[in-house]
Structures are given as structure tokens and as C-alpha cells.
Amino acid sequence: EADIYQTPRYLVIGTGKKITLECSQTMGHDKMYWYQQDPGMELHLIHYSYGVNSTEKGDLSSESTVSRIRTEHFPLTLESARPSHTSQYLCASRQDNYGYTFGSGTRLTVV
Amino acid sequence: GQQLNQSPQSMFIQEGEDVSMNCTSSSIFNTWLWYKQDPGEGPVLLIALYKAGELTSNGRLTAQFGITRKDSFLNISASIPSDVGIYFCAGPHSGGSNYKLTFGKGTLLTVNP
Numbered sequence: 412e413a414d415i416y417q418t419p420r421y422l423v424i425g426t427g428k429k430i431t432l433e434c435s436q437t438m439g440h441d442k443m444y445w446y447q448q449d450p451g452m453e454l455h456l457i458h459y460s461y462g463v464n465s466t467e468k469g470d471l472s473s474e475s476t477v478s479r480i481r482t483e484h485f486p487l488t489l490e491s492a493r494p495s496h497t498s499q500y501l502c503a504s505r506q507d508n509y510g511y512t513f514g515s516g517t518r519l520t521v522v
Numbered sequence: 523g524q525q526l527n528q529s530p531q532s533m534f535i536q537e538g539e540d541v542s543m544n545c546t547s548s549s550i551f552n553t554w555l556w557y558k559q560d561p562g563e564g565p566v567l568l569i570a571l572y573k574a575g576e577l578t579s580n581g582r583l584t585a586q587f588g589i590t591r592k593d594s595f596l597n598i599s600a601s602i603p604s605d606v607g608i609y610f611c612a613g614p615h616s617g618g619s620n621y622k623l624t625f626g627k628g629t630l631l632t633v634n635p
Contacts, residue, residue, distance in 0.1 A: 513564030514564050
């Protein structure tokens with residue numbers, strides 16, 4: 412039973428379109444994260460948040476942006492999608508000493 | 523930054539065989555986590571280790587926190603087809619910040635029935 416939800420699961424979109432990937436969690440976790448997963452499996456941290464109105468860039472530079480207006484919601488936006496943005500995007504949340512809880516991911520394809 | 527070296531990168535085994543994978547770091551970790559990612563899904567936490575030398579089991583899975591605190595091992599006994607997936611080790615960044623996890627590059631496990 413998932414407590415962190417990502418929508419859509421799959422998205423195929425044309426170059427230049429603006430898209431928002433949704434992530435919501437019902438656990439009241441303060442800390443949330445966005446990872447980009449390349450075909451080689453590796454997970455790259457692109458954004459994270461310690462709480463409402465807190466956002467930071469991750470280890471991998473990304474053209475995407477995030478916002479954290481509510482504790483439970485951490486959407487990721489691409490203003491102008493490009494084929495190089497094609498990837499799997501994973502959202503996660505964490506509370507204190509416990510490990511991350513991941514969503515099921517959004518597989519984005521930009522054509 | 524910190525890096526976790528995970529090996530092997532991939533494994534192809536027959537159903538019923540035992541599996542062993544490991545993770546090493548040049549830095550000390552205070553927590554080791556092992557995740558499994560099924561195809562098309564997000565990673566799911568399998569085992570968490572919080573103390574050097576700790577040995578923890580979860581069904582057919584056993585993980586150990588190395589004595590040096592720089593490595594961890596995951597063993598799967600009597601593999602079955604549903605063990606297929608990507609296994610990641612992870613640990614919190616050092617320097618007092620537990621907000622971000624460092625992940626290994628993953629081990630892709632294929633089990634032939």
C-alpha cells in the first residue's frame with residue numbers, strides 16, 4: 412500500500428512542452444527528494460526539500476524546478492521539455508532516521 | 523563527495539542458487555540500507571543496519587554491517603524468479619547531515635527459472 416504517490420506513471424510529450432510531475436505523500440514527512448534514474452540504473456539526486464518553502468538543488472544539475480508549498484506535495488516542473496529529459500523520475504520522502512520511501516516513479520519520454 | 527562502490531554490477535543465476543553482493547566506501551557510514559527495485563517500480567527498503575557488526579535477516583535475505591563501518595553485504599538464499607530486480611545499497615551523507623542518502627550504482631539480478 413503506497414503512502415507516496417506519483418502521477419502520471421507514464422508520459423510521452425513533444426519537445427518544448429511544459430510539464431509538471433506530481434508527487435504527494437500522506438505520511439507527514441518533512442524531507443522529500445527527486446531522483447533521476449538513467450538507463451544504467453544509477454540514481455541521481457536532482458532536488459530535495461527539508462520542509463515547506465525549502466528547496467535545494469541536488470548533486471546532478473537539472474533544468475527542472477521544484478516547489479514545496481505544502482508538506483505533502485512536492486511537484487517537479489520542466490518549462491520546456493527536450494529529448495535529453497527522457498528518463499525515469501523517482502520521488503521519495505523521509506522522516507528522521509528511517510530510510511526513504513519511494514514512489515513508483517514517472518517514466519518520461521520526450522519526442 | 524562520498525561514493526559507494528557496489529559489486530557486482532550484474533548477476534545471472536539459476537533459480538535455487540544463493541546470491542551475494544557487497545558495497546564498500548572509503549568513508550565511514552553509521553547506517554547501511556539495502557533497497558530492491560522491481561522492474562517499473564520505485565526502490566523498496568529491504569533491510570536497515572544501524573550498528574557495526576550487526577547481522578539482520580528478512581526472510582531469505584541477510585545483510586551485515588561491516589566491522590570497519592566501511593562496507594556491507596547482502597545475501598539472498600535459495601533464489602526464486604521474483605528476486606529479479608536491481609539491488610541498491612545506501613547510506614546517509616557524513617558531516618552530520620542525515621538528510622541525504624548516497625546510493626550505490628546498483629546490482630542487477632536476473633534469475634533463470
